[in-house]
Amino acid sequence: MPYERLTAWSSAHEFAVAVYRVTKAFPRDEQYGLSSQIRRAAFSIPANIAEGSAKRGSTEFRRFLDIAIGSFAEVSYALVFARDVGVLDPAEFQRLEALRVRVGKLTWGLYSAIASRAVKSPRAGGG
Numbered sequence: 001m002p003y004e005r006l007t008a009w010s011s012a013h014e015f016a017v018a019v020y021r022v023t024k025a026f027p028r029d030e031q032y033g034l035s036s037q038i039r040r041a042a043f044s045i046p047a048n049i050a051e052g053s054a055k056r057g058s059t060e061f062r063r064f065l066d067i068a069i070g071s072f073a074e075v076s077y078a079l080v081f082a083r084d085v086g087v088l089d090p091a092e093f094q095r096l097e098a099l100r101v102r103v104g105k106l107t108w109g110l111y112s113a114i115a116s117r118a119v120k121s122p123r124a125g126g127g
Contacts (some may be wrong), residue, residue: 002053003046003049003050003054003089005096006049006053006114007105007106008049008103008109008110009049009050010045011099011102011103011106012045012049012068012103012106012107013045013046015042015045015096015099015100015102015103016042016043016045016046018095018096019039019042019079019096020039020043020086020098021043022088022092023035023038023039025089025092026082026087026088027060027087030087034044034078034081034082034087037074037078038075038078038079038082040073041072041074041075042071042075043048044067044068044071045068045071045072045075046068047068048064048067048068048071048078048104048112049064049065049068049110050066051064051109052064052065052068056116058115058118059118060119060120061082061114062111063123065107065110065111065114066111067105069107069108069111072100072103072104072107073120075100076100076104079093079096079097079100080093080125095117103109
């Protein structure tokens with residue numbers, strides 16, 4: 001299935017764009033530190049969903065979703081850290097948090113659906 005048709009991907013993309021825009025306001029001395037780390041982790045979520053969707057078989061797709069979920073956890077903590085050290089405005093944090101929760105639910109849901117499909121037909125799709 002083309003990644004553009006996956007709700008998990010479109011929500012993750014929206015989240016990554018929002019993170020990128022918010023981190024533009026981070027202090028200049030964080031440009032190559034926290035800002036860069038948060039951006040890379042946020043970008044990794046939709047990128048891995050897209051890459052995984054292009055793989056043959058559910059096992060490979062799940063592997064890329066697993067990476068996306070790891071990046072999701074990383075960016076989740078990084079945003080909390082940014083808020084707590086004062087480089088991320090609490091109102092912006094709340095806005096990103098709403099998007100983040102949605103991305104998490106959709107990505108885990110996609111992972112579960114693909115895993116369930118692989119269990120039902122282990123030979124279908126290489127899973």
